[in-house]
Amino acid sequence: MKIGLEIHVQLPTRSKMFCPCPTDAGTPNSAICPTCLGMPGARPSLNRAALEMGLRLAKLFQCQVPERTWFSRKTYFYPDLAKHFQVTQYENPVGEHGLFDFRGKPIRIRRVHLEEDPGRIRRVGRPGEEMSLVDYNRSGIPLVEIVTEPDLSNPAEARQFLSDMLTEIRHTIGLTDDGEQSVRVDCNISVGEERVEVKNVTGLKNMERALKFELVRQTKMLRSKKPVLRETRRFDEERKVTLPARKKEFEEDYGYIGEPDLGVYNIRAMADALDEVETPLNRAKRLCDQYGIAEGTSRQLVNTSMDLCDLFEEMATASDPKTALFLVTDVISSYWARLSDDLDLGTRGKMIDTASRYGKGEINDIEARSILRGLIAPDDSVGTEKGEGTQALDDAIEAVLSSNPGIFDDYVKNERAANRLIGEVIGRTRGAYSSKEIVDRVKERLQRGP
Ligand SMILES: [Zn+2]
Incomplete structure (x- = not known):
């Protein structure tokens, strides 16, 4: 064929x-x-x-x-x-x-x-x-x-x-x-x-x-x-x-x-x-080779944004690739959708500095996370409350599910039923998570069934 x-x-x-x-x-x-x-x-x-x-x-x-x-x-x-x-x-x-x-x-x-x-x-x-x-x-x-x-x-x-x-x-x-x-x-x-x-x-x-x-x-x-x-x-x-x-x-x-x-x-x-710029897929390849990160992760990074990749590379230089990858994927990327527009140089510098201190062992992972959250979402109650990764997101999903008991059946008939849930979860979490994260998490939850 x-x-x-x-x-x-x-x-x-x-x-x-x-x-x-x-x-x-x-x-x-x-x-x-x-x-x-x-x-x-x-x-x-x-x-x-x-x-x-x-x-x-x-x-x-x-x-x-x-x-x-x-x-x-x-x-x-x-x-x-x-x-x-x-x-x-x-x-x-x-x-x-x-x-x-x-x-x-x-x-x-x-x-x-x-x-x-x-x-x-x-x-x-x-x-x-x-x-x-x-x-x-x-x-x-x-x-x-x-x-x-x-x-x-x-x-x-x-x-x-x-x-x-x-x-x-x-x-x-x-x-x-x-x-x-x-x-x-x-x-x-x-x-x-x-x-x-x-x-x-x-x-x-x-x-x-x-x-x-x-x-x-x-x-x-x-x-x-x-x-x-x-x-x-x-x-x-x-x-x-x-x-x-x-x-x-x-x-x-x-x-x-x-x-x-x-x-x-x-x-x-x-x-x-015309100047030649590094394309996303070439960059994904380079990130794998240069920093030893998995192919799927590097593709995810370039798909989120090239600017996020810049930040990752700056953090990796200031600390080490493993530290930078942890901070970027665990804390920063979920805020990235709304962060990328107004990330000023000062904040960026402090983020890189946090990576450096965490890399050196001056602060532990909980402190590093909390400093980063304070920098990128200072007035976000959901972000500061959530503590561990996606707990607040899961809570929001469960809360919306409990007021929509019929949604599992609807979802089996038509996957678009997930959109209703996604919309409500986005509203509840007020931008604390990227829409991709929410969509993935909601679908995963719906597939598990009631
Ligand atoms: Zn015309």
Whole structure:
């Protein structure tokens, strides 16, 4: 089984790709202008921030960056595209022939290119009386498309790969969401000879489901000696099945032509000038090697925040890795969600000093914990009362459970019932724990049963 992915990620720019319209408008069709609607005479100009993000990603995936790049028009008719063409890149994308080291397995990256998103179509009304509404706010929002070679070999691996890749992308261009809502993937999957494309799957979970469905479907077809057609399918999120979509067009059918309203951009020099920063996964690897901490722990640290990793490293230098890791994972990380915004240099210095004194044996673990809590949550009664690790969190969970006796049954029927409990626990603990901690703990408790 071979899987290749075409991954679309919205770039977090303030304005659209070729016009000054904002990218965060809520009311439908409130952020539109003659350029993103393709009115006659409108002249696009390229958003430099979008180009720079594209180049950062091309470098992240070790792509070759050409000397010059330009944009092309991909012509097709659909109501989400008022211009009747999408501005994208065909020849000379911002990056080609890259590589992503997926936990020791090299996954080849065919290309990285920039393009604009079309508008959004919403279908409303009862079956038989449906109508479609178009919102052009999304039209012109910058996207990066990352195309892999078919180097992935099963659905679970594809999901893990995409998750790792998103960790790196988030950090490199400053994305804030985890990709479950915003990443869209076209999956190419072949069990036998013929390749099937499942278009436009949203989020990691749906991608894995769509791939699993195709694996089973194609395997059955081949076993019963029926031909698997080369076709484009779509994923039905409600029914969790893939269905045939329109006939597969070939790239050549779109009749790409150069976009004459935009220029040719010298990107090699621009890419060379971009500073290279250590990515989360590289850092996780280095933390393992340099400080001898477990792989899972180092991944958890980088996933929480790179700033927390900085603090860990400073503490490890002032004391030793074991001491620093204990203080960071036992005390600090649970406060990190609300702490990272207002951790001033003075407080930071005192935290490092506490690590140093604890490392030298001048204070014991209880004193070190209590000093740190005093520094990072001085007015937090829950934090100071809780004494040992997660006791206050467990108490809060039990308290909420006792007033919701039916929740275990609800949870067995639908895991989303946990959200009700999580919300109440977050309210009760007033930010003393990170939401991840609360979510994990609540789920663990619900799984144990009444
Ligand atoms: Zn516009």
